[in-house]
Amino acid sequence: MRVLVSVASKHGSTAEIATALAAAMRHHGAQVDVCPPHRVDDVDGYDVVVLGSAVYRGRWLRTAREFAERYASPLRGRAVYLFSSGPVVPGDRPVNTPYDACAVAERLDAREHRTFPGKLDPAVLNTGERMVVRMVGAPPGDFRDWDAVGSWGAHIVASTTAGHEESGREESGREESGHEESEAAGTAPAQQKAGR
Numbered sequence: 444m445r446v447l448v449s450v451a452s453k454h455g456s457t458a459e460i461a462t463a464l465a466a467a468m469r470h471h472g473a474q475v476d477v478c479p480p481h482r483v484d485d486v487d488g489y490d491v492v493v494l495g496s497a498v499y500r501g502r503w504l505r506t507a508r509e510f511a512e513r514y515a516s517p518l519r520g521r522a523v524y525l526f527s528s529g530p531v532v533p534g535d536r537p538v539n540t541p542y543d544a545c546a547v548a549e550r551l552d553a554r555e556h557r558t559f560p561g562k563l564d565p566a567v568l569n570t571g572e573r574m575v576v577r578m579v580g581a582p583p584g585d586f587r588d589w590d591a592v593g594s595w596g597a598h599i600v601a602s603t604t605a606g607h608e609e610s611g612r613e614e615s616g617r618e619e620s621g622h623e624e625s626e627a628a629g630t631a632p633a634q635q636k637a638g639r
């Protein structure tokens with residue numbers, strides 16, 4: 444199974460989540476490429492695409508939004524998973540709701556959207572960013588949950604592998620029964636749709 448993990452990150456912490464996610468998926472047998480959205484030329488050949496973004500002022504970064512627009516058509520019908528990274532204040536809903544993710548989930552018919560806590564390092568922020576952080580009272584620190592990221596990687600591989608095996612069985616069943624077409628060909632494993 445070939446997987447593309449494409450993640451928009453401004454200060455690097457979401458890119459590190461992409462790296463950890465890819466490592467977890469490789470550990471579970473997937474062949475994974477990691478590439479930032481603005482450098483992806485083609486999504487052909489990927490069975491699974493994971494698109495993620497850091498959240499700034501309630502929005503995904505532009506390159507992730509543009510990726511979704513650019514590849515909306517080829518990604519239709521493909522296994523697409525989304526994640527947002529940002530929240531540093533648990534339960535702080537108004538600040539932490541990445542409304543782009545809902546639109547992207549709809550556009551790409553994504554199977555899931557997860558939100559992972561992020562990291563705030565005042566040392567790497569510019570003056571404007573520091574002001575925003577002070578205004579909303581967001582605490583500095585690294586809140587990333589590596590176990591949650593690793594588990595999600597394992598879950599994606601397990602879900603999509605089950606899908607492949609299922610359709611493989613349907614293929615061989617069709618060959619054995621001699622039928623060229625079957626209603627079962629359209630059967631997909633039950634998937635948890637992205638929260639919208």
Ligand SMILES: Cc1cc2nc3c(=O)[nH]c(=O)nc-3n(C[C@H](O)[C@H](O)[C@H](O)COP(=O)(O)O)c2cc1C
Pocket residue numbers: 451452453454455456457458497498499500501502528529530531538539540560561562563564568571572573575576
């Ligand atoms: C100026 C600024 C605005 C932010 N706005 C949000 C926000 O609206 N919602 C959120 O969940 N996190 C917000 N964050 C937290 C970032 O998403 C978090 O620091 C994230 O881990 C940064 O990812 P990156 O290092 O990949 O750029 C904000 C951070 C900064 C510096």
